[in-house]
Amino acid sequence: MNIQTYLIVISICFLVAILFTCVFSRNIYKEFYTSQLKFDIGFNEMVEGESRLKDFLQNNNINIDGNVVQSVAQKLEIEIGGISDTIKNNAELTIVDNKRIVILKTGLNEQEKLFCLAHECAHLINGDPVPQTRPDGKDKDIIEQKADYLAAAMIMPREKVHKFLLEHGYQNVSANRKVKLIDQMCKEYNATDIVVMRRIREVTELEQRT
Amino acid sequence: MEKHENISGKTKENIRSWIENNVLQGNIFQGKTLDGCLYFVFYMVLPIIITSASLIALTNADLMNVASCYVTILISSLGCIYDAINRWEYRIGSERNRKLFIMIFLMVCVAIYCLVVIFVALIARKIMRNDFFLLAYVFSNMIAIVDLTNCFWQKLAKQDAVMRNGDESK
Structure with missing residues (x-):
């Protein structure tokens, strides 16, 4: 050739x-x-979720400036029990020897692990029965959607996100700048870009309509 | 007839979900455009220029010339193997690892071919060339170029979604 x-x-x-x-x-x-x-859940369910989380944080003296997910997990006595490649879902919340244990799937990154822990805490705040799972993929149950919403709200509290958006004039900047601000939030809150983008949309909607 | 349509519909759905998995989860650059661009320059453009220049200047009469030409190609392919190994993700059944495995396999083929040409030239004092093996390098780079272009599309789609703030009606 x-x-x-x-x-x-x-x-x-x-x-x-x-x-x-x-x-x-x-x-x-x-x-x-x-x-x-x-949006996977309606506006009223979003408002309900926010007020439920606010009440929980107030009742347990948890400050939103600290590590909210870890503090909530401590209050709820949830521990990460280990990593397994045999579970089908991303995470599973079970009770072993009267202890609430979260088993995580092998290969999750730090952001996904934090979200899974927050998701399982959210199930307990929502009053869902144990054991619970964190399934991956589309068309999840409404219980899972509500827990996902509350998990994002725990990782990125509404007040902090709203303040950040106002400080940086998020609504009026260019697409490139918005992407950079999203990356900044991903690092600050240890969340994936999708979680941050969803949360921004949710907080914007909540602030506009309430 | 209806059954045939069902099967073809299922196959289409499978192909679509395979493409979606590949595009969304298996990007070897993890959506980093700069990483993809640097890969394009250092592992695609430069090696292809070096290989082409070496092959153009190559005369079959000079055995040392042949050996040194294939040493440059060998070094390029080893560089690509090293890069691909560093991109390996420690996750079971990952799409990305599947692609990297194919890339490493193709590069190993090129490296083995180069070694054979070099040793035959230096030890047996013969020239045994079949440059069709170098096409493996091109096929390997096709995977990288698909992922690099995907990085650009992902960036554009993300910017678009950010500007619409996720509103599908806009």
């Missing part, structure tokens, strides 16, 4: 690869972000 043929083959392969992604990836990403940021 001579060099000209080699270079022609490289160019054709690269063009095919780029065309392939143009056809498929663009819509996949658009649909992914739309589905991930969609």
